[in-house]
Each structure stands twice: as structure tokens, then as C-alpha cells.
Amino acid sequence: MDIKEGLSLKKHIILIFVVLISLFICISLGSVPIPFKDTVGILCDLLLGKKPSGMYADILIHVRLPRVLSVMPVGAALSLAGAAMQGIIRNPLADGSTLGTSSGAALGAVIALSLGVWLPSFPFAGTVVFAIIFSFISLIIVMSLAYTVDKLLSNNTIILMGVIFSMFTSSFISLIMAFSGERLRSITFWTMGSLAGSNYNNVLLLLITLIIAGSALMLSARELNAFSLGEDEAMHIGVDVKKTKVIILVSVSFLIGVSVSVGGSIGFVGLIVPHACRLLFGGNHFKLLPSCVYVGAIFLLFMDLIARTLVSPVELPIGVVTSFIGAISFVIIYYRRRKHAGT
């Protein structure tokens, strides 16, 4: 019997390798073709601390690189959050947005857009800051609502309160859109999800969140495993059920809030990547959570690549590409696995 329950070192190495390869592919391809030689040259210059110049360097350094670097943690965060939510409330329909923070963040962003909030020292930061603040407020509202109606914080209560809250905020969003007049278009575009215009500040924010909240979740893998036996059983083996729930729900909200604030509402990833990982790597959260990070990152990188390049120069909304390709590939995985299982 192994001492470690997680992914084998070999799998870790392979997956990291695939992430790096994907990253490189996504940097070198784009709607403007940059010769491979130039790409490598510019990247080397960057690594060596030189300042490359020219149109290719402009595109690569200011447009493509920050975008690709934001896409990666967003994909990881959404998938990880989805896996944790599905684990803790034991419901295959759950994902990060079940808690209501996703639509809370969207509401914040939409309010910022419609008021034209502007924070002078942060370029473009209005939406991001508002989204994060609102995702927080949402979490607090949902949790205290759930706690008020049900001191035990049972799953059914959390689910229902989360869903109700997200419907509530979505209706706020619709209302704002209905009265937004001239700004309707930008709001609509924003809600479709877009990672265009990400900058290095966003990348930093995403990475910090992913590291902190991601670690909190990874460290809760045993607890998540315990929950799959039922909450009472988890308590019997020593899990502090309420505390664990709060830690996990707060981490999930962080991940979701920040991702939404940067990338808009990108659906589907958080629901489907965990299911796919469960089919591929099993339901043990020691394996599931890390694999979600890798697979989520890889998946969204390629989806973004397709969004950027498929009908170049036009860009497709990333949510659209994600659902499209994600749906098809998930059905294939599901089909193969069921056939394989022989049932």
C-alpha cells in the first residue's frame, strides 16, 4: 500500500509538462502569426531581462502574454472550485457558481460598468475591484442567510440559498441592463466573458488567489474525501464539519470572485472539468483536486486559443468556445469510460 494518496510523481511531471507545452503553443499562436524564431527570440530576450521591441514584441508582451497567463489560472481556479463544491455538497449539478458568489461578482462588475466607476490610480480596476467586493458581500449574505435558517448549514440549505441568491442577483443584473440604455452593449459583451485586455496586474492577482485559496482547498482533500461518506461519518472520524465547510466555501468564493472579476462569467468549465477529471483520475480528492488544476488550465488555454484564432481576425467569446468543445469532448470521455466500465 502506498503512503501517498495523491497523483503519482510521474503523473505530476507529465501534467506539468503538458501545461508548459500548452502554454508555449498558446503563446506562439494567435490571430497575428508571429514566426516561431521571433517568438523564441522575444521570450529569450524577456527572460534575459532585455527589452525587445518591434510590432511582434508589442503584440507578444503587451497583448498575448498577459492574456495567456491570465487564462491559465482562471481555468485552474474555476475547475478547482467546481470540484470542491461538487465534493462538499455532493451534488453533480454543483459548481463554483452554486454558491451565488459568481453572480454576485458579476453584479458588482455590472454595477461598476453601468455607473462607470473609475478608480484613478488603477487602470481598468473598477470592475475588478467591484466584482471582488461584491463576491465577498454575496458570500457573507448567503452564509448568514443559510446559517439563520439552518444552524447546521446542511447542504440542502446551502444549495437552495446559493441558488436563490444567484437568481436574485442575476435579476438585479437584468434590471440594470434593462435600464442601462446606451451601456447595454458593453454590459452584454462583458457578461459573455472575455479575457481580452488582461494585464499583468490581473495575472498577479489571479496567481496569488490561486495559490492561497487553492492551497486551502488542497489541504482539505482529506475532509472532502470524508464528506463523501456523509456528514455524520465525517464528524465521527474527527472532521470539524462546520469549520471545514466554511473554509471550503470561502476559498471557493475567492477563486470564483477573482476569476469572474477578471474574465467575466465563463460557464461550463467549473462543471465539466471536475466530472471529466473524476472519470479520468478517480473520485479521490487527493487526485481529483490537483488534476483539476492542471486539466482546467490546459483546457481553458486551448479554448482561448481557439477563441482567438478560429475565425481570425474576429474573436469568439470564450464562453461559447468552451461550451462547444467542452460539451463534445465531455460526451466522448463519458461514453468511452462507460463503455470501458462495461456496465
Added chain:
Amino acid sequence: MDIKEGLSLKKHIILIFVVLISLFICISLGSVPIPFKDTVGILCDLLLGKKPSGMYADILIHVRLPRVLSVMPVGAALSLAGAAMQGIIRNPLADGSTLGTSSGAALGAVIALSLGVWLPSFPFAGTVVFAIIFSFISLIIVMSLAYTVDKLLSNNTIILMGVIFSMFTSSFISLIMAFSGERLRSITFWTMGSLAGSNYNNVLLLLITLIIAGSALMLSARELNAFSLGEDEAMHIGVDVKKTKVIILVSVSFLIGVSVSVGGSIGFVGLIVPHACRLLFGGNHFKLLPSCVYVGAIFLLFMDLIARTLVSPVELPIGVVTSFIGAISFVIIYYRRRKHAGT
């Protein structure tokens, strides 16, 4: 022990009475105030087969009455479909849209809107016909997909395929919206749900669907009860599990497809009304299904009334009002019941 398991006759009568009262209130109020006397006069004339005329008659007969008469069956249909779905796949997050037909219908409508389809000779205009056709195609796709990957049509498979399919179609909708240019606004508004402009043909269509598909569901109440013991147990007592699933899923799709085609995507009702009814009338489907019909109709009638009159002459999107008021009232019911249950 009672022979009948359903709602008592008294409750039926009370609920029908409440529906009729609500109907009358909703007819007599509106963004244009019509004196009570005129309302009654016009309604009497109508019932007596006379043709009332005048501006009030125009408003009442051509605008308000068809609208109110469509709202009622839409509310009933959405709630009923939600209750049936939650029963059959035993998941509190499920509602009529889980199956994917809702977004399929929406896709059809959006395509019709964006192509500007106009079928002059048809009794029902382009969007309705397209929505119905698409909801059908969606049902067929989802079911055959589910059947292909899993001959047993297990719940998990149906849920996942439904969700994936609806993400898939939603992304199509986004795509169309992205390329719709000037029509963006009308599509956005349509997706928020509206029953303005309903005509008597719509009413007829809705009522026929509600009667046929609703009866199919009502007649499956015992099967739905049986499912709550688990699928194997249901089989053991003689339920033909697959056939029942197909009947229920098809009826639900019908209800949802037609409702969406007439009223747009009105969220929340199908999720929350069944939960509220379960809290109020218990989980036995003999009670749950009829109470959902009544409560759904009453609920949506009043929501529509508020949408029409609150900030008159501007109309609020009904989806917004529904989520708002629905969320608040549901939390209250939930809180009361939990307190009452003493746990």
C-alpha cells in the same frame, strides 16, 4: 386511512378560488387604470357574446386579457415541470431547464428573432414555431445522447447530458447575439422573458399543452412517489422505470418548450415553486403536483401584475420580478418551516 392520497377537496376548492380571485385582480389592474365598473361591464359583455368597444375594451380584450390568460398556464407549466424533474432525478437543483429543452427552445426563438423570421400565414408567429420545433429537436438529441452513452438512462447521465446540452445551446445563443449587431437589444430583452404581446392563439396553445402534458404528469404521481425510494425499488413494485422516465421527460419538455416559446426564459419559478409547495403541502406527488399547478399560476399572475404596474408605464422584465419576490418569499417560507419543524 384515506382512500385518496391527493389534496383534500376543500384544499382544491380553496386553491381554485384563490386562482380565480387572482385572475380577476390581475385583469382589473394594469398600467392603464380601467374603472372597476368598465372592467366588469366589458367582461360581462364578452361572456354574453356581445362585442364591447371603446379604448378600454381594446386594452382589455386585445392586450390585458390574453396576457393574463397566458401568464397563468405558463406559471403552472413551469412549476409542474420543475416538480416532476426534481422528483424523477431526485435532485433539488433540478428544474424543467435541466433537461436542455428550455435552452433549446430559447435557441430556436433567438434564431427566429435574428433571422427576422415572420410566418404570416401561421397562427403562431415565427418565434413560437421555431421555439417549439427546437425544443423538440433538443429533447430528441438529449435523450438519444443519454441513451447512447448509457442504456439504462441513469439519472446522472440524464442530468449531465441535459446540462451539457443546455450549455451548448446557450453558447450558440451567445454566438448569435455576438453577431446580431443591431438586433442585440431585442434578443437580450427576449431572453429576459416577457409575456407582453401574447395573443389568444398563445393562450390556446398553452392550455392544450398544459392539459395534455399536465395530465400525463399527474397520472405519473404514483411513479414519482415510487422513484423517491430509488429506481430499483420502483422497479420491484412494478414501475416500468424506463417508460416512466420517457413519459415524464417528454411531458416536461413539452411544457417547457411551449412555455419558453411564448414567454421567454422565465427562470426561478420552476425551481422555487416546487420547493415551496413541498414545504407547504408535503413531498407526496399526489399533493405536490396539483398544488404546484395552482401555486405556480397564482405566483406568476402576481409577479406579472407587479412587472406590469410597479413602475408604470415602464414594464419590468417578469424574470426580474419573479426572482426578486420569489427569492424573498421562499426564504421566509423556508425559515418558518424549519423553525416549525423544530430542528
Added chain:
Amino acid sequence: MLELKNINIQYGSKYAVKDVSIKLYSGDWLVLLGANGAGKSSIIKALARAVKYSGEILLEGKNISCFSSRQYAQRVGVLSQLHEKDPSLSVSEVVRLGRYSHGKRLFSGLNKIDIQKVQQAIAVTGLIEYSERPMHTLSGGERQRAYLAQVFAQDTDILLLDEPVNSLDMKYTLSLLKAIDVWRKERRGIVISALHDLSLAACFGSRALILLNGEQLFEGNIKDALYSPHIDMAYDLPVVKTMQDVYSFWEKA
């Protein structure tokens, strides 16, 4: 009347039941004996049409796959070993569901006979006071009795009972097994049950099928089975000796 011919049951590539054949007649009470994982539940599930199997099972000479769900449920009642943890129905709702296959299809429509059978089943299982309680508020044994009441209400000629006395107290263990015994003799029905308590098997069973790793070790009269060397093989224990030890306490009284 009920015949199993060369039944094999496979989960993935693993055989849970290998080549089991047996013929049962009216009035038989077959006890399935064997250690955990021997294949008892699998055989019951095959008879209940809840798993795939190879081979043939004939009921009244007809392959059981020819019956519709409803027809089959009118003939065969099934009690499973594992149940959902949180059924949301009340006890009487659960028991009423037992009448499903007999009911007219419209609405709740239970007729006089249905009501009578339901009430009888609730009374036999001692659940009269509990009949309006939701299932998830019952204790383990009360729950098990509710599921048994459902099967009794189903009023079939054949009962498939997978560990029916799990969680039951002594009183109901004996009274319910006795009731089944009386019923089977009067109505000349067939009972097939898995039982781990060999004393009970001896008291109530008429025939036995001993399984070892899915293979049929022995088939015949229950007395012969319990005194045969096969039973020791099946449980990997000197059975009679062990039972006598366990029982010695009561002798002294």
C-alpha cells in the same frame, strides 16, 4: 414453478455466481446460505430482474424477461438488502406503493382490497402508530419493517427477501418470519431468502442452497444442509459445534 437454469452473474470480468441451477415448487422456502460475498444477493437480484445474468429463469414455465414490469410485480415481491438513506415518504405512503402493480392507473385510486391489504401489512409489522411518520425519522428496525410491510402489501406468490431480519428485534424477527411461514403454507407460495442466522434458517426454511464464492456447493433439504460438511466449508467453521457453544448460555438457564 420457479426454475433457475445455469445462472451466471458477472460484474465486469468477475463472476459473482457460477452455474447455479435449482427448481422450486409451491410451498418451498429456500434459504440462501453462504459467507459474505458468496453471491446470495446477486441471485436474488437476478430473480428480481435487477442485474444481468446468463442462463434462464423460468416462472410458471415462462422466461421471466417476458413479463411486463407490472405483471412481474404482481407475482414477485422483493426486499432489497440496501436502501436509500433518506426516503422522503411516510410509512403509509411507502406501504401503499406496494399496491402499485394492482392499482388502477388513475390518480391515487386504491380500492377496498388495496386498502385492506395495506392496513393488514401495517398491522402485521406493528407500524400502526407510525403510519404517518416520514421514513427518515424511523429507527433502523422500524424502517426495515416498513419495507417488509410494502412487500407484504404487494401480496405476491413469490417473496424474495434479502436478509429480512436485519435490524429487527427478537419479537418481530420471530413474529414476521412466522407470519411468512404461515402464509407460505396456506397460500402455497414460494419464499427465497438470504439469512445469516442459521438457527432461524433451520426453524423456518424448507430447502437450502449453499454457495461458496458463487458456486453451488449444495442444494436440498434444509436439515440435510445444516448437518452436511458443505455448510462447514461454506462458512469455514465447524458450524454445529459453534452454534452449540453460542447457545450454551441458554441451556444453563
Added chain:
Amino acid sequence: MLELKNINIQYGSKYAVKDVSIKLYSGDWLVLLGANGAGKSSIIKALARAVKYSGEILLEGKNISCFSSRQYAQRVGVLSQLHEKDPSLSVSEVVRLGRYSHGKRLFSGLNKIDIQKVQQAIAVTGLIEYSERPMHTLSGGERQRAYLAQVFAQDTDILLLDEPVNSLDMKYTLSLLKAIDVWRKERRGIVISALHDLSLAACFGSRALILLNGEQLFEGNIKDALYSPHIDMAYDLPVVKTMQDVYSFWEKA
């Protein structure tokens, strides 16, 4: 060492346990006796801190509500009567979880001792071959053994076992009860179990608490309990006579 003082347990307005008091010392094996719904599981749940109760429960003189979840789980292992139908973990994952309260918090980190305890628990329950199987593919008895293995791996001084032998075959019923018995005597731990099989209770228990509708009818030595008139009252049966009848089959052998 473990003391229950005037415990009352209520569900809604209904009392499931009324004014139960008992004091347990190292090396005791308390058997909870009583009919279905007598309140056995409720007492175990109260000890496991899974239901609200009034009164006081003291462990090592400290109120049990003072312990953190982890501390408590290091001292008390619990086997519930009802389980989820479809846990998605494998047997070894379930058993490893038993070490949760002992583990360092980082990642999977099981140390040598943990691994050893886990392997031992799997071996005792005879699940070595099954250790990588997902729980939902196990037979009823195999599952029950896996849950038992989890509790054993938890390696606590106090075991709360609600009907531990449900679904177990004869061999494992005896060998596991025996193992627990040896452990309790060696380690001087406390075992509290609900058992419906009075012969087993007689063989393994040291003390008994007889419950009737939640009320404490009798508390004392197990032998006295089984020969007392209280037991007849609790089960509404002439217990000794009944047991002799049931076991008479083996006498003749």
C-alpha cells in the same frame, strides 16, 4: 471513565430516551438491549455527539462538548447503523480516513504507524483482496466490514458500535466480536454496542442496559440482565424459553 447523567433525547416533542444514567469503566462492554425504537441508536448518537440531548455526558470527567472534533475522534470511534448507499471511495480510502484525527494535516501524509494500523484493520476484517474496490461494488457484509475496519483503524479507547454484526456472516460475526473482546480486555477500552442477538450479547458483553420506550428498565451485569424479568418485558416475549426453542435444532445434532 465514561458517565451518562440523566440523559434525555427528544425528536420534536417526542422523547426517544428518558432519563438514562450509567457509569462505565475501563474494560466494560456495555450492550444496549431493547426492542426496535427503544432508543439504543439514540444513545449511541448522543455519545457520538450527533444528536442534541439534555443531561451530561462526561468523558474522563470532562463534558464531551469540550473536546474538539479531532480530540474526540482520537478517543471515540463510531459505527453508525445506517450508511449512504453509494459512497464513491475505495475500501482502502475509507479505512485510511479512519486515521484522519491522528494524521498530520498536510496532504495525504500517513506515517508508518498510520499505515500499519490501516493494514491491520483491513487484515482483521478480511478485506485485503478488496482494498482497491470502490465501496459501492461490495456486498452488504463486505461493506459493513469496511466500515468496521475504518473504526478499528481509528484506534480509540472507546468504541460505539451500533449493530456491528448486521449483514455479517457467521465467521466474521464471531471473529470480529472476538477481536474486539480481546482488544478491550488488553487495552482496557470501553465498548458500547447495540446487539439484537442475545446469544452474542451473552457471549461478549459484560454489562447491559435494557431500554423500554426510551426508559432505563435495568442496568447491570449482562448475565443478570438476560435472566431478569426486565428482558422479557423489554422484548414482550419469554426470552429464555424462546431462545431455547430457536436453538433446539442444534441440540439434536
Added chain:
Amino acid sequence: KLTDFEGREVTLSKPAERIIALMPGDCEILYALGAGDKLIGRGEYCNYPEEVLSVEAVKSGAEMNLEQVIELKPDLIIATKMAHTKESIEALDKAGIPSLVTDAQNIEGVYKAIDLIGAACGKNEEAAKLIDDMKAGFEEVVKKVGEKSFGTVYFEVSPLQYGLWASGGGSFMDEIGNMLGLENVFASEGAWAQVSEEQVIAKNPDVIVTTTMYFGEGPTPIEEILSRKGWENIKAIENGDVYNADNDTITRPGPRLVDAINDFYNFLYEEEAADKAA
């Protein structure tokens, strides 16, 4: 008897006297025809000329408040394809209120709309004159531009923050650009297209036009574009040729398109001349 943009035949017994116009473009046409006084209801986004704001606003689109419309007792409704639903038009027909649907996609379409609206309210001559005026206005600009060319242009309709959306071929902007001797870098795309930032940098347009409205917070749209990272080397940025067009005039199918083209012309060529002079 009129035939509208959807081929529906609408019969008016007499010129309309009480008109509801839902789209800003149609309102502007009505006022330009001197029929502003006949307007008794307007779409909520109609904001030009000033007087229109005093007319009662009617919710349009799927949210059109039919009760309110009927209460206003109009004898004609002018809507565009995107401002109405089939259902509401049918309901209005039943209540005896005729409706005209306009749907101008290009300048030629605007002429047609003017013609139609003029006919509907009995201002046929004014309509013909308005059309002639507009044609003359455009021709004048085209003549002034002559063979001059300013190179390539990029029309931005949504700023980077919400995803970059450009206006391609088939839009009024594109048409106006062509008249001014500009080549739209995204001419091959539809009227609305989300484009990649990379593309803009690579296409290196000579002029950038943004229609983003300035609401008074933060940097102006022009400043924002000038400050974008990685855009420094685009010719338009280097030369400061970034133009903030008035969204209303340049996107509405109405008579003010002439103003739009003149403003734009002034930005391109007059300032140029002024620069050179200085």
C-alpha cells in the same frame, strides 16, 4: 397605401396625425420633415432634437407597453425590426392601430425610410427635399475629399475593457469612411465583430475612431486608447489620429448622418490643414 421594409402592405385612410415612433432615427426624420408636432409617443432612447424629450416615452421592443400605446390613441406606429415583436404588432393591428416597419441598413435605406415616413404623414414634398439635401451634403464632402486618401481606419465600438468590438463592413460608419477615402481594416467582417487586439496592432491603421461615449469619469476614450500598452507603435497613435465620433449621429439611420460625415471630415482634413499651417 404603403409598403414597408418587411413587405407588409399598410393602408392609411388619411395621413397620420398621431404618431408613435419608437426608434431615434425615425424620430429625427419626423422632426426633419417638420412633422414633429404629430409625434405623441417616442421610443425611450429618442433624444434628438431637444423637443422630443417632452413627448411621452414608450417602452419598445419585447417590453413595449401595449396598454400605454393603445391609451395614447395613435393612428400610426413607426417601429424598426428590432424595436417590436410580431406578437405586439399583431395585437396592435387587432386594436386597429396600423404600424410601419423601417429597417435601414445603409444610406440608401435611410432615403427609403424618409420617403416612407413622409408618405405616411402627408409630407411627401418635404421628404423629397430632405433626401435631396442629404444627397447634396454627402456629395459635397465626397467632392472635397476628391482623390485624397487618408489610408486605413479602425472603428472601435466597444473598448478593450469589455472585449474589443469593431465595426466592419456594412455599417454606416464603414460607408461614411469609404466616402472619406478611408479603408476599413475590418471591412471583410460583419457590422459588429469582436476582434483581437493583436489584429489591430498588426493592421496598423492610420486612423482610429471610437464611438465610446464619455460619461465624465476617468480618462476620455481618446486618452484611454492613447495609453494602451503595446499600441504605442500604431501609426494612428503615433500621429494622434484618434477620433471620438458621436455615437448617436454616426450610427442612427437618420438625417444627421450628414453631420457625422462633416464632423469626421473636419477632423481628418481640416485639422490636418490647420496642423500644416501651424
